[in-house]
Amino acid sequence: MSRDELKRLILERGVVTGKPIILSSTRMRTFYFNLRPIALDPTGCRLIAEVMMPMIKRHNADCVGGTEDSSIPIVSAICALGGVPGFYVRKRTQKYGLRERIEGNLGKKPVLVDDVATSGESLLNVAKAVREAGCEVEHAVIIVDLLEGAKERLASHRIKLESVFDRDDFKL
Secondary structure (H helix, E strand, C coil), X not given: CXXXXXXXXXXXXXXXXXXXXXXXXXXXXXXXXXXXXXXXXHHHHHHHHHHHHHHHHCCCCCEEEEECCCCHHHHHHXXXXXXXXXXXXXXXXXXXCCCCCEEECCCCCEEEEEEEECCCHHHHHHHHHHHHCCCCCCEEEEEEECCCCHHHHHHCCCCEEEEEEEHHHHCC
């Protein structure tokens, strides 16, 4: 039931259509998944955690983490509602404070999480930093796979990508 509720919420509030949208890859698209408002909504974050937790628990993860932007609300929801410690990886080390690139509670067997995957580049950057810290990275769980090569690209780096949904579930 939670998966259906999450899909309904994404369709209502997380899919932008009807205008050209430029992606970070500089490609143009006529649809966009904006899942941050959902991940930052009380109902949305609960649904995300409920749907992703069984996927994460299958891998005996001792923590979850991702990028410093899109994955933080997802990590926080899983921490609070699923009882799994979390972390995030900065794009670059800060020049002040503790100067850590990885913030939070990194264990030894993380599962990476994110909202949407296109090419898989963001997840690969996180995996590289986490592996450099001595961890084993074998799994990533996301909300929507856009079916544009992320799964194959991650597989070539020994990371299995699982998604709650893919683009075809939304008929875009």
